[in-house]
Amino acid sequence: MNEWYIPITILPGICLLILSTSNIMIDLSREIKSLINEKENTSVLIERKLKQLKLVNRAMAFLYLSVAFFVISALISGISNHVDAHFTGSIYTLFSGILMAFLAIISLMLYSFRAVKLRQDQYHNIC
Template identity: 55%
Template sequence: MENWYIPITIIPGIGLLILSTSNLMVALSNEMRMLIADTTTTQILMEKKLRQLKLLNSAMVFLYSSVGFLLVSGLVSGIMQSVGGHNNSFIYITIGGICWALIGLALLVIYSFKAVKLRQDQFNNKC
């Protein structure tokens, strides 16, 4: 059974997540740069923005790792198929990659909720 392509087909979707997350990181970094230049910015607001940046960075690490797992899985499966082996270890590597991607997605969901809450606090001048 040819299963080497299954983990490889998931990678473009994760790549789009990585692209959108890196765009979020750039936008957040630019916002932080503007807040640093503003003398009325509070320390609390900057700390919250730094926590947001850390959360996005963690999500990126999980997404990048997921791509690595899926690439290795496809490679192992393809090699096993070409040498006639029947080792199903690629399935566990694929599951690991999917789990890492799900953790990255969970971090992005947490980021989204916290970003909205922070915007509400900024609007209400609580930070």
């Protein structure tokens, strides 16, 4: 990879995903806390919410790894261009960053599908 700025241009999008995912985590944590404080027996619901939280947490880890790989890729590419070396490691770290971002997006999609199913189940239990 001859251009060091390509992985850096992807970072703002990944950072927006991190921001929105952290907001999801905060809301989910608050919801779990309020369910725990309720007097009703909601242990099954809490267990499902905790599984969701674990899935979102995994997505966050993938996003953080993605950022790390993109930064490392840019550094390797920039340094190899500066010293006129042809080091192919930057392309592997770039692909690793893309893979981590892809895994994070899959995790977030699974979370979304499960969140809708959980809300539907909550609604049907109340009615």
